[in-house]
Amino acid sequence: MTILVIAEHDNNELKPVTLNTLSAAQAIGGDIHLLVAGSGCQSVADAAAQIPAVAQVLVADNDAYEHQLAENVSKLVQGLAASYSHILGSSTTTAKNVLPRVAALLDVNQLSDVMAIESADTFKRPIYAGNAIATVKSADAIKVMTVRGTAFDPVEGTGGSAEVVNLSDVCDAGTSRFVNEEIAESERPELTAASIVISGGRGMGNGENFELLNKVADKLGAAVGASRAAVDAGFVPNDMQVGQTGKMVAPDLYIAVGISGAIQHLAGMKDSKIIVAINKDEEAPIFQVADYGLVADLFEAVPELEGKL
Amino acid sequence: MKVLVAVKRVIDYNVKVRVKADNSDVDLANVKMALNPFCEIAIEEAVRLKEAGVADEVVVVSIGSKSCEEQIRTALALGADRGIRVDTEDAPDSLSVAKLLAKVVEKEAPGMVILGKQAIDSDNNQTGQMLAALLDRPQGTFASKVAVDGDKVQVTREIDGGLQTVELQMPAIVTTDLRLNEPRYASLPNIMKAKRKPLDLLTPDELGVAVSSNLTLLSVEPPAERQAGIKVSSVDELVEKLRNEAKVI
Numbered sequence: 285m286t287i288l289v290i291a292e293h294d295n296n297e298l299k300p301v302t303l304n305t306l307s308a309a310q311a312i313g314g315d316i317h318l319l320v321a322g323s324g325c326q327s328v329a330d331a332a333a334q335i336p337a338v339a340q341v342l343v344a345d346n347d348a349y350e351h352q353l354a355e356n357v358s359k360l361v362q363g364l365a366a367s368y369s370h371i372l373g374s375s376t377t378t379a380k381n382v383l384p385r386v387a388a389l390l391d392v393n394q395l396s397d398v399m400a401i402e403s404a405d406t407f408k409r410p411i412y413a414g415n416a417i418a419t420v421k422s423a424d425a426i427k428v429m430t431v432r433g434t435a436f437d438p439v440e441g442t443g444g445s446a447e448v449v450n451l452s453d454v455c456d457a458g459t460s461r462f463v464n465e466e467i468a469e470s471e472r473p474e475l476t477a478a479s480i481v482i483s484g485g486r487g488m489g490n491g492e493n494f495e496l497l498n499k500v501a502d503k504l505g506a507a508v509g510a511s512r513a514a515v516d517a518g519f520v521p522n523d524m525q526v527g528q529t530g531k532m533v534a535p536d537l538y539i540a541v542g543i544s545g546a547i548q549h550l551a552g553m554k555d556s557k558i559i560v561a562i563n564k565d566e567e568a569p570i571f572q573v574a575d576y577g578l579v580a581d582l583f584e585a586v587p588e589l590e591g592k593l
Numbered sequence: 594m595k596v597l598v599a600v601k602r603v604i605d606y607n608v609k610v611r612v613k614a615d616n617s618d619v620d621l622a623n624v625k626m627a628l629n630p631f632c633e634i635a636i637e638e639a640v641r642l643k644e645a646g647v648a649d650e651v652v653v654v655s656i657g658s659k660s661c662e663e664q665i666r667t668a669l670a671l672g673a674d675r676g677i678r679v680d681t682e683d684a685p686d687s688l689s690v691a692k693l694l695a696k697v698v699e700k701e702a703p704g705m706v707i708l709g710k711q712a713i714d715s716d717n718n719q720t721g722q723m724l725a726a727l728l729d730r731p732q733g734t735f736a737s738k739v740a741v742d743g744d745k746v747q748v749t750r751e752i753d754g755g756l757q758t759v760e761l762q763m764p765a766i767v768t769t770d771l772r773l774n775e776p777r778y779a780s781l782p783n784i785m786k787a788k789r790k791p792l793d794l795l796t797p798d799e800l801g802v803a804v805s806s807n808l809t810l811l812s813v814e815p816p817a818e819r820q821a822g823i824k825v826s827s828v829d830e831l832v833e834k835l836r837n838e839a840k841v842i
């Protein structure tokens with residue numbers, strides 16, 4: 285059994301979530317190959333080769349893969365698939381875009397957001413915004429799946445020396461073109477990887493008030509997240525949304541500020557180790573999942589909290 | 594240009610689903626059902642394209658038993674011109690749905706297909722991508738903006754790091770994210786009018802697709818329940834607990 289894992293990267297850096305996905309691959313068992321598809325991505329390939337869990341790094345370095353357009357990368361993976369029993373990606377927007385396409389090209393199903401490996405063909409995954417956990421068995425010849433990073437501890441990132449194989453195949457469908465990207469720059473840790481997350485909801489009132497959370501975040505080394513209502517209202521950009529349809533986080537500490545606790549929001553954060561809720565409404569459902577609840581006006585409580593850290 | 598929109602009947606998003614006592618599945622008996630919210634956004638986008646003169650016909654398709662005609666009617670009331678139901682039993686898997694849709698697309702030859710990025714029951718986020726693969730057409734997933742320009746469409750996508758814009762050669766497949774638009778409410782006259790709009794029935798046989806699945810649902814469990822914790826009375830107490838009890842700061 286050999287497993288192909290798709291590396292998550294931006295042509296410069298291998299994203300840490302790849303190490304979590306490799307951990308899921310290890311739980312399945314067998315040799316693991318890691319595919320780096322990009323352009324000018326040698327530094328990613330070098331980093332990938334150092335991961336002890338990886339037996340082989342496949343590098344497809346070509347303009348056609350620069351932005352990992354699904355049309356092109358899916359064809360590349362389709363061409364490699366015959367040698368593999370499983371193809372895994374992380375539950376990121378990149379892999380969610382590419383892997384269902386790969387699955388359909390292979391005439392197999394895809395399992396989304398796998399959170400536990402029961403055996404080589406049986407997996408657990410959340411459904412209904414995480415209000416139910418399904419155990420699913422797949423009889424497909426090749427199991428294609430995305431993996432929830434926070435459900436698997438990362439493998440070691442260094443100490444190995446995997447063989448690196450350069451792929452020469454170029455798959456360019458020619459039907460799609462990258463136009464531009466607006467990537468939010470932040471000095472703070474990435475939401476899904478941070479050990480502390482502080483999120484704001486509609487209660488924040490406006491975008492400027494998120495500065496209150498930023499200050500706390502800077503003291504704690506935390507990432508800043510948001511509810512859908514805060515994103516929809518234009519307080520903060522979409523990449524900060526936590527929830528069923530945003531990002532899944534499971535930090536050691538999650539602080540929800542001015543967030544009511546709708547099931548769709550809980551879906552993205554209720555696996556956090558410790559949850560703190562600050563809300564002026566003592567009936568807010570968020571208190572039902574909070575380890576520590578503080579009924580208070582956030583505009584008083586948050587600055588005070590910052591002062592005491 | 595014709596726009597085809599695929600919609601799904603799902604549990605209403607306000608309802609918290611329960612797992613059956615025998616852990617065989619979730620319990621949907623007597624639960625309020627609705628149009629999947631992302632599909633509603635897909636319909637709205639198609640109707641806006643028509644109102645802007647970019648599209649001339651909006652066709653809505655749903656796959657399932659007779660009950661999903663209720664959601665097709667909702668889509669018709671929101672402005673779609675005609676409906677198609679592909680008659681199947683229980684919810685087929687994403688691959689089967691994509692195969693059925695691919696055949697409907699071949700029949701209807703739309704310039705664009707719009708789907709929701711995910712259904713809030715299975716939370717799969719797959720069908721649009723699979724459909725695009727089967728048709729060998731480009732995809733603009735998780736769209737927050739759709740701008741048609743001649744035979745091309747620019748789609749702005751919500752990605753983990755921010756926003757990405759891609760340009761696709763049409764026919765193209767688009768899947769909607771939450772911020773693409775705010776769906777309208779159906780007016781009473783439009784709900785009445787929708788009852789008279791055409792709704793055709795197709796079968797998988799007619800489309801030449803065998804609906805089967807390699808996936809077996811073995812069991813469904815409720816998630817680990819979180820215990821509600823305590824209320825602290827002050828910021829001081831909160832900081833003290835986080836430092837000394839939870840030891841997370």
Ligand SMILES: Cc1cc2nc3c(=O)[nH]c(=O)nc-3n(C[C@H](O)[C@H](O)[C@H](O)COP(=O)(O)OP(=O)(O)OC[C@H]3O[C@@H](n4cnc5c(N)ncnc54)[C@H](O)[C@@H]3O)c2cc1C
Nearest residue numbers: 485486487511512513527528529530542543544549564582
């Ligand atoms: C298909 C679908 C997908 C969705 N996906 C997501 C998702 O991924 N993530 C997500 O978050 N939501 C999602 N939602 C939306 C979700 O249902 C809720 O609408 C949303 O989470 C509410 O955000 P909120 O808690 O910030 O706002 P509200 O529910 O309006 O809550 C605001 C809270 O702030 C408190 N507050 C106000 N002022 C103050 C103050 N001064 N001090 C203290 N507290 C204050 C209030 O008491 C209230 O509890 C989705 C919905 C749908 C239909």
